[in-house]
Every structure is written in structure tokens, then in C-alpha cells.
Amino acid sequence: xxxxxxxGGGISGIATAxxxxxxxxxxxxxxxxxxxxxxxGSECLExxxxxxxxxxxxxxxxxxxxFVKEYGDFPFEYFGFNTSQLIDGxxxxxxxxxxxxxxxxGFLKLAGLxxxxxxxxxxxxxxxxxxxxxxxxxxxxxxxxKLDDGSLxxxxxxxxxxxxxxxxxxxxxxxxxxxxYPGNFGSNLALAxxxxxxxxxxxHQLLEAFVAAGSGKLSIHAGHRVTALSPCDSGRGxxxxxxxxxxGGSASYERVISALPATQLSxxxxxxxxxxxxxxxxxxxxPVSVAIAVYRDNVFSKNHRAMVFDSTxxxxxxxxxxxxxxxxxxxxxxxxxxxxxxxxxSTAEEVISQAEKRVLPFFCIEGNTRTAMLYxxxxxxxxxxxxxxxxxxxELQNRLASFSGLYVTGxxxxxxxxxxxxxxxxxxxxxxMRGEVF
Numbered sequence: 001x002x003x004x005x006x007x008g009g010g011i012s013g014i015a016t017a018x019x020x021x022x023x024x025x026x027x028x029x030x031x032x033x034x035x036x037x038x039x040x041g042s043e044c045l046e047x048x049x050x051x052x053x054x055x056x057x058x059x060x061x062x063x064x065x066x067f068v069k070e071y072g073d074f075p076f077e078y079f080g081f082n083t084s085q086l087i088d089g090x091x092x093x094x095x096x097x098x099x100x101x102x103x104x105x106g107f108l109k110l111a112g113l114x115x116x117x118x119x120x121x122x123x124x125x126x127x128x129x130x131x132x133x134x135x136x137x138x139x140x141x142x143x144x145x146k147l148d149d150g151s152l153x154x155x156x157x158x159x160x161x162x163x164x165x166x167x168x169x170x171x172x173x174x175x176x177x178x179x180x181y182p183g184n185f186g187s188n189l190a191l192a193x194x195x196x197x198x199x200x201x202x203x204h205q206l207l208e209a210f211v212a213a214g215s216g217k218l219s220i221h222a223g224h225r226v227t228a229l230s231p232c233d234s235g236r237g238x239x240x241x242x243x244x245x246x247x248g249g250s251a252s253y254e255r256v257i258s259a260l261p262a263t264q265l266s267x268x269x270x271x272x273x274x275x276x277x278x279x280x281x282x283x284x285x286x287p288v289s290v291a292i293a294v295y296r297d298n299v300f301s302k303n304h305r306a307m308v309f310d311s312t313x314x315x316x317x318x319x320x321x322x323x324x325x326x327x328x329x330x331x332x333x334x335x336x337x338x339x340x341x342x343x344x345x346s347t348a349e350e351v352i353s354q355a356e357k358r359v360l361p362f363f364c365i366e367g368n369t370r371t372a373m374l375y376x377x378x379x380x381x382x383x384x385x386x387x388x389x390x391x392x393x394x395e396l397q398n399r400l401a402s403f404s405g406l407y408v409t410g411x412x413x414x415x416x417x418x419x420x421x422x423x424x425x426x427x428x429x430x431x432x433m434r435g436e437v438f
Contacts, residue, residue: 002026002253002254002255003025003026003027003028003219003253004020004025004026004027004028004253004254004255004256004257004432005027005028005030005238005240005251005253005255005256005257006020006027006028006029006030006256006257006259007030007226007229007240007256007257007258007259007260007265007268008030008031008038008258008259008260008264008410009029009030009031009032009033009035009036009037009038009220009222010036010037010038010039010040010259010260011038011039011040011054011418011421011422012259012260012409012410012411012421012424012425013029013031013036013038013259013260014029014036014037014207014210015063015067015259015409015421015422015424015425015426016257016259016409016425016428016429017029017214017218018067018210018425019425019426019429020257020429021214021217021218023429023433025217026217026218026219027214027217027218027219028219028221028251028253029218029219029220029221030221030224030226030240030242031220031221031222031223031224032223032224032225032226033222033223034222034223035207035222036207036211036220036222037203037204037207039052039053039054039378039381040052040053040054040203040418041053041203042202042203042204042207043374043376045292045294045372045373045374046294046371046372049201049202049203049204049205050202050292050321050328050374051198051202051203051204052290052292052374052376052378053290053378054203054418055198055202055203055321055330056079056196056197056198057076057196057197057198057199057418058191058194058195058196058417058419059194059195059196059197060130060190060194060419061194061417061418061419061422062419063419063422063423063426064418064419064422067422068199068206070213071206071209071210071213072206072209074199074200074201074205074206074209075199075200075201076197076198076199076200077197077198077199077200077322077323078197078323079196079197079198079322079323080196080305080323081094081195081196082094082303082304082305082306082319083167083305083306083307083308083317083319084304084306084307084308085110085163085167085307085308085309085310086307086310087110087163091307091362092110093304094110110160110163110164111160111163111164112157112159112160114157114160115156115157115159115160115161115164116160118155118156118160119156119160119164122140122143122185122186122189123189123193125139125140125186126186126189126190126193127193130190132186132190133186133187133189133190133191133193133415134186134187134190134414134415134420134423135184135186135187135385135389135390135393135412135413135414135415135420136389136390136393136414137186139186140182140183140184140185140186141183141390143182143183143185143186144181144182144183144184144387144388144389144390145183145388146182147181147182147183148181148182148183148387148388149387150182151177151178151179151180151181152165152169152177152178152180152181152182152185153165153176153177153178153180154178155182156177161177162310162311165177166310166311166335167308167316167317168188168191168192169188169384170308170316170317170334170335171308171316171317171332171334172187172188172191172382172416172417173188173286173382173383173384173385173416174285174286174287174288174334174335174338174381174382174384175284175286175334175335175382175384176311176335176336179284179286179336179384180384180385181385181386181387181388181389183387183388183389183390184384184385184389187385187414187415187416187417187420190415190417191417198322221242221244223244223245224242224243224244225242225243225244226240226241226242226268227241227242227243227248227268228240228241228268228269228271228272229241229256229258229265229268229269229272229406230269230271230272231272231403231404231405232252232405235404236254236404236405237252237253237254237255237404237405238252238253238254238255238256238403238405238406239251239252240252240253240256253405254405255405255406255407255432256405256406256407257406257407257408257409257428257429257432258406258407258408258409258410259409259410259425260410261283261285261380261383261410261411261412262280262281262283262285262383262410262412263280263281263283263285263380264380265280265408265410266278266280266281269400269403269406272403273399273400273403275399276396276399276400276403279392279395279396279399280396282386282392283383283385283386283392283412284383284384284385284386285379285380285381285382285383285384286334286335286339286381286382286384287334287338287339287342287344287377287378287379287380287381288332288333288334288338288378288381288382289332289333289334289338289342289346289351289375289376289377289378290330290331290332290333290375290376290378291330291331291333291348291351291352291355291373291374291375291376292321292328292329292330292331292373292374292375293328293329293331293352293370293372293373293374294327294328294370294371294372294373295327295328295329295365295368295369295370295371296327296368296369296370296371297327297364297368298326298327298364299320299326299327299329299359299363299364299365299368300319300320300326300329300363300364301326302326304362304363305319305320305323305326306318306319306320307319307359307362307363309358311335311336311337312337313337313358314333314335314337314338314340314341314342314354315331315332315333315338315354315355315358315359316332316333316334316335316338317330317331317332318330318331318332318355318358318359318363329359331351331352331355333351333355334381334382341354342377344377344379346377348373348374348375351375352370352373352375356370382416383411383412383416385412389412393412393413396408397437397438400437400438401437406438407428407431407432407438408428408438409421409424409425409427409428409438410424411424413427413428414427
């Protein structure tokens with residue numbers, strides 16, 4: 001079979017290459033960075049590989065877990081759910097280790113009775129059918145048609161929006177509740193209702209095995225920045241223009257799958273398909289910064305391992321990297337305050353010092369020497385989708401129907417979780433094999 005080009009070496013591109021290889025296709029995978037991984041990339045700190053994104057693997061991530069099994073014996077470890085926030089001057093905790101009654105009472109304190117009654121049918125839909133916890137599903141398409149003229153914040157009492165909805169949206173979408181839409185919230189609920197583990201060896205070890213195993217049918221073009229995707233002169237097929245080491249080049253394929261964020265794909269097709277690019281630009285992305293810091297002594301106690309912060313704070317979440325890593329802190333900066341206060345040029349020291357001031361009243365930071373740190377500013381960072389997202393995606397399909405050979409997947413197809421990216425990639429490969437519009 002002829003090779004298929006895949007653009008983007010993040011989790012969507014990796015998933016796409018995986019499903020194409022399983023179907024018997026050879027793949028050229030283009031990635032601008034020196035290594036694949038994208039926003040789930042890892043870096044080494046004090047001899048240990050640590051993940052910036054995609055660290056937590058849901059028990060219901062069935063596609064991704066099959067992927068893991070195919071490349072070796074990579075054990076998981078329990079991550080747990082243990083978080084807290086300040087409400088009315090008091091720290092309120094939610095934890096999997098608590099009794100169900102305690103968690104239920106904690107939920108009521110966060111949601112309020114009215115907020116809980118609004119959430120209940122949505123939660124029930126996802127619990128009944130986990131497939132509803134992705135973008136563009138039947139249940140949440142109906143929700144969108146009824147409610148997406150307003151924001152997610154408009155659906156709930158302010159107390160519920162502030163204390164229950166916002167911690168979910170800033171963490172998963174980098175957005176405030178007023179910047180998110182009800183029809184997309186199933187993708188958040190699926191993550192909130194799952195329980196999590198993490199790979200003991202991290203993503204780095206898994207991706208190394210993936211690259212090594214695919215040597216026969218997978219060619220990774222790292223360091224290749226794709227600059228344009230355009231139709232071949234014949235009208236059938238796709239020309240991939242790129243630069244590598246300062247030199248320009250191009251390659252032609254009968255079929256290409258873009259696995260990029262919507263905003264990046266827009267830049268590549270804008271000159272050939274400006275109407276489609278305009279649609280892609282309506283998909284919203286917000287920057288996110290992630291820092292990982294090691295301290296001399298434990299920062300957390302076993303029973304208090306994470307905290308979310310309110311809309312006045314650029315720090316949205318601080319938590320232990322793992323259930324036993326009480327001296328290893330993962331700081332996340334997302335939401336409106338983070339966008340206003342943290343810039344691409346902000347230094348790691350500036351950002352982490354700001355975070356330490358925020359967590360000082362709650363965790364053991366004072367006098368606890370920081371011994372090492374990692375920091376990344378990611379833009380595009382987290383995807384917040386669009387209102388009436390199902391309509392947008394249908395418009396995109398119609399506009400690109402005449403671009404013969406181009407297929408589209410990514411975090412805006414079925415959602416931004418690892419499992420949703422795998423589901424979207426599998427769906428796109430199936431469309432390619434059937435000869436359907438993506």
C-alpha cells in the first residue's frame with residue numbers, strides 16, 4: 001500500500017499512525033519538534049522522566065490501554081483522586097479515599113442542591129453510556145441546540161459555577177465557565193467521572209517503544225515544520241510543504257491526515273481553503289503553563305495531596321505528581337488570571353515563585369528548599385472547542401469535501417483527552433479506508 005502522510009506528532013498523530021499501521025498502511029509522520037510527544041511530552045529531572053501532559057490514564061481509556069499493551073509490559077500505578085479548595089474560608093476536600101457519604105456531602109457543598117439538579121441528567125447520560133462523554137454525541141448535541149446560545153456559566157447558580165464547574169473547565173480546557181459551552185461539557189464529565197492511574201515509567205518509555213516497534217512501517221520526520229497543505233495539480237492528492245534545518249522541501253501523498261490543533265491546521269490550508277480556515281479559527285484554544293518542582297522534604301501529607309485555586313489566582317492547581325511523590329509538585333497555570341499574568345517570556349523562576357506564594361498557607365513550602373524544576377509554556381495549550389461544535393464540524397467537512405485526499409483528526413474532533421484523541425484517530429482511519437469524507 002502507498003504511504004500516508006500524518007501531520008503532527010502529538011497524541012493525535014501517534015494514535016493515527018498506530019491505527020494506520022494496524023490497518024496495514026505505511027506512515028510518514030511529520031513533527032516540528034526533535035521528538036514526538038507534543039503536549040504529552042516528557043523531560044528528565046534528576047534522572048527521572050516526568051510527563052507534562054497526559055499523565056493520568058483513566059480506567060475507561062480502553063483504546064489507549066490496548067495501545068500500551070501492544071508495545072510491552074508497562075505497569076500502571078494508582079493515582080487516586082484527592083483534591084480540595086477554599087470555600088467560605090474553609091478547606092473543603094474531595095477524595096476517593098473518603099467514604100462515599102463524605103464525598104456526596106462534599107459534592108453538595110460545592111454544587112448546592114439547585115446546581116446538582118441541573119447536573120444530574122448530564123451525569124446520568126455519561127454514566128449510562130460512556131460514549132456520550134465525547135464531543136458531538138447525540139445527547140450533548142441536543143443539549144447544545146437548547147443551551148449553546150449561552151455559556152456554561154449561565155446554566156448554573158454562581159456558587160456551583162465557581163466551586164464545581166470552574167475547577168473542571170480551567171483544568172481541562174484552560175477556560176472559565178463563561179468561556180465554555182454546555183454542549184461540550186460531556187467531554188469534561190467523562191473525565192471527572194473516571195478514576196485514574198499513571199504509567200510507572202511515564203510516557204517517555206512508552207513512546208520510545210512505539211518508535212522502535214514501528215521502524216518497518218513508520219518513518220518519523222522529526223524537525224520538519226510543515227508550512228502548507230495544498231491540493232496536487234491533478235486535483236487528487238495532497239502536497240506537504242515543509243522546512244527542515246533551514247531548507248524547504250515538499251512531498252506528495254495520495255492521502256494525508258492532519259492530526260494538528262485546529263488553529264495550526266488553519267495556518268496550513270488558509271491560502272487554498274480560506275473558508276475552511278475561518279471555521280477552524282473559531283475553535284478556541286487557551287495557553288497553559290506547567291511546572292514540576294522537587295523539594296528537599298515532603299510538601300504534601302498523604303491525606304491532602306492537591307488543591308485548586310479560584311479565579312483570582314494564575315495558579316489553577318497544585319498537586320503531588322504521584323500518590324507517593326509527596327515532595328514532587330506539579331503546578332498548573334490556566335484560566336483568565338493566568339493569561340493576564342503569565343507570558344511566553346515569563347521565566348520558570350518567576351512563575352514557580354508566584355505559585356509557591358499561593359500554596360504557602362496550605363502546604364509545607366516555607367523553609368523547604370526547592371532542589372530542581374522543569375517548566376513549559378504551551379500555546380496552543382488546551383482546547384475549549386466552540387459553541388454548537390457539532391455544527392462547526394459539519395461545516396468544516398462540507399468546506400473540505402473538495403480537498404481530495406485530506407482527512408482531519410485532532411483534539412477538536414471528539415475531545416482533548418487521550419482516549420478521545422484515540423477514538424477520533426480510529427474514526428478518521430476508518431473513514432479513510434471506506435473512502436468517505438473525514
